[in-house]
Amino acid sequence: MGVTDDFDLTAPELTRDDLLVLEDPYFHTDTVALVTGAASGIGRATAVALAANGLTVVGADIDEDGLAETTAIAEDFDAPGTVHGVETDLTDDEDVDAVVEAAADEGDLRFVANIAGMQHIDPVAEFPMDKYDLLTDIMLRAPFYTAQKAIPHIEATDDGVGAIANMSSVHGHYATQAKPAYITAKHGITGLTRAIAAEGEGTLRGFSVSVGYVLTPLMVGQIQETAEERGISEQEVVEDVMLGQARTKEMMTPAEVANLFVFGFSGHGSHLNGADLLWDGGYTTTYE
Known part of the structure; x- marks a missing residue:
C-alpha cells in the first residue's frame, strides 16, 4: 500500500500472483507445515503460500471461521497443496498437543511457522498484567511449546531435515514506546530461534522473520x-x-511476508540458521 492523497485503510486482498512459488525437493503434499495464526493476515497468507508450493498445511487458530476462509482461498487458487484448519487455543497446552499431532498425522511434519500474534499499547507503568500474560503466552510461550512438541516429529523423518520459523519484528531489534510486552516477546523469540539452531545438528534449522x-x-x-x-x-x-x-x-503486504517464510523453508535458505530475515525497509539501519 502506498500512501496517497486517497488514503484507504484496508488490508489488501490476497491474490495468487502475489505468492512466491519455488521448485524444492521437500515441497510436495507428503511434507507438512504447521502454521499458527492461520485465520488472517500474515498467518493466512503463509498458509496459502505454502499450499501454493504443494505442501500440506495444518493451520492453527482460535478463529474457526477464519480458518475455513483460509482453506477456501487455497482451494480457489487451485493450490496443489491443501490447508486443513484446526481450531486451537495456543494458551492451552492440550490444544497445542492436538494440533501438532494432527499435523504429524498428515505426513512428514518438517516445517513450523509460529506467526500468531496480538498487540496492546500502554506504557510499562500502566500495562495490564493480564494483557502482558496473554500476549507473552501467545507470542513467546506458545512458540516454545509448539517447537518442543514438533521437534521430535521433524527428527523422526527419514533425514531430519526441517525448520522452525518464528515471526519476529523490527521490535525484536529495538524498542519504541508503549509496546513493552510485544517488544519483550519479540526479543525473546530471537533467543528461542538461536536455541533451536544450536540444537538442530544443521538439519533442523531455526530462523526468524522481522519486518516493519x-x-x-x-x-x-x-x-x-x-x-x-x-x-x-x-x-x-x-x-x-x-x-x-x-x-x-x-x-508491506501479508503476501510479501509469507514469501519470506517460503524462501526460508526452501533449499535456498539452507544457510539461514539461527538468523533473522530482516526485511524492514531501513527501519533499524538508517535514520535522519
Whole structure:
C-alpha cells in the first residue's frame, strides 16, 4: 500500500500472483507445515503460500471461521497443496498437543511457522498484567511449546531435515514506546530461534522473520488506536509515525511476508540458521 492523497485503510486482498512459488525437493503434499495464526493476515497468507508450493498445511487458530476462509482461498487458487484448519487455543497446552499431532498425522511434519500474534499499547507503568500474560503466552510461550512438541516429529523423518520459523519484528531489534510486552516477546523469540539452531545438528534449522509495518487486520486496528491516542489522523499515523523512519515509504503486504517464510523453508535458505530475515525497509539501519 502506498500512501496517497486517497488514503484507504484496508488490508489488501490476497491474490495468487502475489505468492512466491519455488521448485524444492521437500515441497510436495507428503511434507507438512504447521502454521499458527492461520485465520488472517500474515498467518493466512503463509498458509496459502505454502499450499501454493504443494505442501500440506495444518493451520492453527482460535478463529474457526477464519480458518475455513483460509482453506477456501487455497482451494480457489487451485493450490496443489491443501490447508486443513484446526481450531486451537495456543494458551492451552492440550490444544497445542492436538494440533501438532494432527499435523504429524498428515505426513512428514518438517516445517513450523509460529506467526500468531496480538498487540496492546500502554506504557510499562500502566500495562495490564493480564494483557502482558496473554500476549507473552501467545507470542513467546506458545512458540516454545509448539517447537518442543514438533521437534521430535521433524527428527523422526527419514533425514531430519526441517525448520522452525518464528515471526519476529523490527521490535525484536529495538524498542519504541508503549509496546513493552510485544517488544519483550519479540526479543525473546530471537533467543528461542538461536536455541533451536544450536540444537538442530544443521538439519533442523531455526530462523526468524522481522519486518516493519504490515497492513493486516491487526495493524488496521493498531493504526486506529494510535490515531485516537495521539489525536491525529490515521493517515498521519501511517505517514509520520509508522513510515517516518523507513526509507521505503510503503507498508508491506501479508503476501510479501509469507514469501519470506517460503524462501526460508526452501533449499535456498539452507544457510539461514539461527538468523533473522530482516526485511524492514531501513527501519533499524538508517535514520535522519
